[in-house]
Amino acid sequence: MSDDLPQEQITHAPLAGVIGMPIAHSRSPRLHGHWLRRYGINGHYIPLPVMPEHLAEVLRSLPRAGFVGVNVTIPHKEAALTLADVVTDRAALIGAANTLIFRPDGKIHADNTDGYGFIANLRQHAPDWVPAWGPAAVIGAGGAARAVVASLLDSGVTEIRITNRTRVRSEQIRAEFGARVVVYDWAQAGNMLEGAGTVVNATALGMTGKQPLRVPLDALSPDALVTDLVYTPLKTPFLAEAEARGCQIVDGLGMLLHQAAPGFERWFGQRPEVDDEVRRVVLE
Template sequence: MILTGRSRLAGVLGWPVAHSRSPRLHGYWLDQHAIDGAYVPLPTAPEDLVDCVRALPRLGFMGANVTVPHKQGVLAACDRLDDHARRLGAVNTLVFDGPTIEGRNTDGVGFLNNLYQRAPNWGPAAGPAVVLGAGGAARAVVIALADAGVPEIRLANRTRTKADTLAAQLDGPVTVIDWDEKTAALEGANLLVNTTSLGMIGHGALEIDLTPLPPHALVNDIVYQPLETDLLARARARGNPVVDGIGMLLHQAVPGFAAWFGVRPEVTETLRDFVLQD
């Protein structure tokens, strides 16, 4: 790709950022749509974050993604926030409107759109959801599920106080469950989501007996390294529909690309395969 003076620029702010799959993902869409633009890694030390973000619109950038560890720190550089970023207290997408920096959060919409695409028979209103974890990802997932109309969300986290805090902050149908009671909480559930790091390469295993989970219940792991986690393999073996975690990463990127480059891109099988190759 040869850039010109008119090329549109975006990138991803992180520290470190070398592991990020976002340049590959956005690069695929830029090529596919023959857009005169570029999406670049922007390694940014925490102490430089606010200065670097403020410089981007002045350098002609259209916006940026924000990843670990900057999703909260970047709030200090934002002039305004969308509703999702405000409620999550975290930003993953910046859109520049002249010098004005808007912080958005697309993690919740990415999570839901992945389920809608990969499990068209699943609907939020059909029954309770069990969510494991109470970190940043869990927060996005729980808010998205509550907004989508899930009638009951059973939230279990190793450190129960974090789940209590999350439930208390949300005006939603959230019941906190003891970590040791997570198996019993599967009774009658329509969805199980793992938002913890358990099951990820290099982390511990997620130990949960799936016996009480109804056979129609959808199981989603937001871990995508490996793509087929032990949880998904065990759920699949007993006949439950399963959705892996890479799609959430792909879908959360769609609104940013659309805002910066003016084309709403598609999440396809070819894109999934391309982003997973490395």
């Protein structure tokens, strides 16, 4: 922001940001900063490192500092939901919030756009994808997996097969989302890929610096669509092997970009476009 802007303009520039711990690695400030510049909006998006014990105090103080909302990431997504005054149905179903809007009446409005971002990414990069092609196989049962399961069921997938190293977390998802969810033991993860039309890695396995994802892909059909929520590296070993088997693949970067768009629109009044330029800027 230029130092010669009128003081009134500086005072009223809307502020948003992303809360997490740690947060220095987040690509969100780069993404939102690019959109602010693209649309000529006098606003700011700031990374906010916040310890869990300070979250409630920080959230209540931010509106008084000129913030119109924030994104919430690890480890605060579940806690943010409990601190909100108004919760969307999808955030309540997923059990976590990633987008908060600070309303003029002082209330905190919580939403979860992860599932929206996941489906929008598939629609953009695999426009011929049909949810009803066959069962979906989801690897992982954490917060991201819950958003994926909710969005896949909502889009028309008739069966969700899910596996997790800790089986009880998969069982919890089945208990909450119903009989269309079928739980597989971690040791049987490869078996659940047989006949699957959509396959999703919703774990951090395969991310740079993390352990590899060791799920055998022998039963994977070449007609399946395979996607990974990890985007560092952009093409994970999991995606590379699926592609070598003839599958259409979709990387995880688009989910990050698309999940950010609804919050940006609510905070700054402009629906941003997710295009190749945005991908390039975020990857720089």
